[in-house]
Amino acid sequence: xxxxxxxxxxxxxxxxxxxxxxxxxxxxxxxxxxxxxxxxxxxxxxxxxxxxxxxxxxxxxxxxxxxxxxxxxxxxxxxxxxxxxxxxxxxxxxxxxxxxxxxxxxxxxxxx
Amino acid sequence: xxxxxxxxxxxxxxxxxxxxxxxxxxxxxxxxxxxxxxxxxxxxxxxxxxxxxxxxxxxxxxxxxxxxxxxxxxxxxxxxxxxxxxxxxxxxxxxxxxxxxxxxxxxxxx
Numbered sequence: 702x703x704x705x706x707x708x709x710x711x712x713x714x715x716x717x718x719x720x721x722x723x724x725x726x727x728x729x730x731x732x733x734x735x736x737x738x739x740x741x742x743x744x745x746x747x748x749x750x751x752x753x754x755x756x757x758x759x760x761x762x763x764x765x766x767x768x769x770x771x772x773x774x775x776x777x778x779x780x781x782x783x784x785x786x787x788x789x790x791x792x793x794x795x796x797x798x799x800x801x802x803x804x805x806x807x808x809x810x811x812x813x
Numbered sequence: 814x815x816x817x818x819x820x821x822x823x824x825x826x827x828x829x830x831x832x833x834x835x836x837x838x839x840x841x842x843x844x845x846x847x848x849x850x851x852x853x854x855x856x857x858x859x860x861x862x863x864x865x866x867x868x869x870x871x872x873x874x875x876x877x878x879x880x881x882x883x884x885x886x887x888x889x890x891x892x893x894x895x896x897x898x899x900x901x902x903x904x905x906x907x908x909x910x911x912x913x914x915x916x917x918x919x920x921x922x923x
Contacts, residue, residue: 704856705856732908734910742915743914743916745913746904746910746911749908749910756908757904757906757910796909801859801909803858804856804857804858807856
């Protein structure tokens with residue numbers, strides 16, 4: 702069964718550094734999403750992406766974040782200048798028709 | 814603003830006992846609610862949605878608009894039901910993006 706994959710599984714970075722989190726959505730899916738979950742807190746929506754552009758974003762998704770689909774398979778989340786409070790689990794998800802979402806296993810980002 | 818509240822961080826039961834995972838929501842429009850589950854070392858996945866009125870793995874959930882609740886129930890818990898359960902409310906607008914509750918960890922003891 703096809704699955705969403707994410708790399709790396711764990712990323713450690715220093716405050717102020719840029720990080721890129723990578724996701725490979727399910728191949729025939731058209732809708733892509735990023736969520737994050739700070740330890741002990743809720744899963745929070747960051748951004749959705751459809752037809753090569755952002756379709757919706759939350760108030761968390763500020764100018765330090767960007768998303769890209771650089772080729773036909775990858776979907777990336779870039780954090781330009783990481784802060785300590787960006788430490789979280791980041792989940793990618795994809796959907797065929799914008800309805801049921803399939804989640805990846807997550808990338809744990811630790812900012813030191 | 815919409816909000817999902819799961820009052821219990823942890824629910825611990827014995828195998829065969831009934832389970833009820835509580836979820837309350839606040840939303841001014843017509844709500845669409847979901848339950849997601851995350852088993853240990855597995856990914857978050859959709860368990861059920863209220864509009865389909867289905868039973869998945871023996872779980873059911875009924876939307877009660879009067880009490881603004883969407884509790885998840887199972888009459889006889891199994892050890893394999895142990896997982897993190899998240900109640901979620903569809904964000905306003907056309908897209909099916911969930912607003913999640915904090916989650917309840919269900920532990921089913923043998």
